[in-house]
Amino acid sequence: MKRSRIALSAGLALVALLAKPQSVHAADEAKPNILIIYVDDMGYGDLGSYGAETKSPRIDRLAAEGVRFTNYLSACSVCSPSRGALLTGRYPNRNGLPVCPNGNPRDPGWNEFVGLPLSEVTIPEMLKPLGYATAAFGKWHLGEMEPYGPRKQGFDEYVGCLYNFPVGKPNVWLHNEESQGKIRFAQAHQKLTDATIGFMKKQKEAEKPFFIYLSHYLVHGPWSPNKEFCTDKEWASYQKKKGRMNPVVLPAMVRELDHHVGLVLDALSELGLDEDTLVIFASDNGPWLPAGSSGPFSEGKYSTKEGGHRVPAMIRWPGRIPAEQVSDAMVSSLDLLPTIAAASGATLPSDRKYDGFDLLPLLTGKTKESPRTEFAYYNGLTLEAIRRGPWKMHLPRKSTNRVYWAGTKGEYANLDHVVLNDLSGDLAEAENLAPSQPEKTKDLERLAAETRAELGDWNVKGTDQPKSSYPGNLNTPNWKKAPRRK
16 A cells, blocks of 8 residues: 655645646546557657658557647656656656666665655556556666565556666566566567557456556667668668667667557457557657657757657547547646546545646547646756746756756756747747747746745755655766765
């Protein structure tokens, strides 16, 4: 049993950015199956349906059969915080995992204390009281098996490797807590597909609704595509540069992912579960440049520019969500938990605040407006940008006070003034409108101050920011030299 968090005090000031989500309504029909396909380091411009030259017919068909989003924001521009936020519906600074456990056995003091807190309520924990069978397949990256493993966080079954695959080396493959030996990166994808299809068949026979969190290692490195997905040029390049950052082989990785997504979707159809299953596809963060593409946006992974947060995402539910929709409404990975709650009839805990909203009215065509109007762009503990509608403000910062993965990366590693962009006409965030928009600038500065007061900043403890469980000073390039807890 997870420990309950103490309810927020009645006097806590609620700001517009972090307003409570809409109340969750019960679904009118039987509980749907829910399949989240979460992919790794895929940029906005890496799929055919988002303008890429690489063909991705199965994923593009999934997009055409439901809603394809052009303004979907991951909660963070790196792996672990984005995943924890998706599973909890809460900003990383609120749920207690704004950083990444690294799985390095040489750093046990770090890994022992870094993971998604057990006090958080995850999507599978929310669904299990309704009779759902739950499974996580693939990359976990939310902490060590003990004490933060998938089966401690509401999942009945787990298959995969906890962390990324090392370059040129095999990784330990797990079934629940037991090692199944070591495998290489190129072997993992079919294993995930087989585990997913097997679990769906099992629950179909048992007549139980299921929740599957299929967390692919594609298209993250170590850049080891299987030959059948490569052109001759790509395969020759891979053989020459095995294990290195190699943009030439990224299209092969996309094709391989598309193949496996297609196999899972085919299995859903063959089992007669299409209309009973809500399918969500999204990337965890922007691309690891220069391999991927951010499309029309600037920068990528590790950055709070749009290229780091705005990623491909689509949702399909035949018979409930009209097909062939393209939505420019601002939505986020934070909205998935409340939306799943609404679709399943689950009840959200009342002892904590959520940062997501129920998107069903938007998805089903009852409205074209998103309930989300604001978004906070955190990089580790640092609030780097704030957004209201199309207006986005980058806040002053120093590289010495940034989270370790950001460091000196990006145009705004050091910024001594605010930068105001209008994303409705400036997707690349190229024109600073702060000098000509003083009222809008002041408005977003107030919003940033309110957000900082509640969720904290690199030098400020927020009123709803949990006590740090991670050791050392995360916001310094020398974080690895910081003292570790014993």
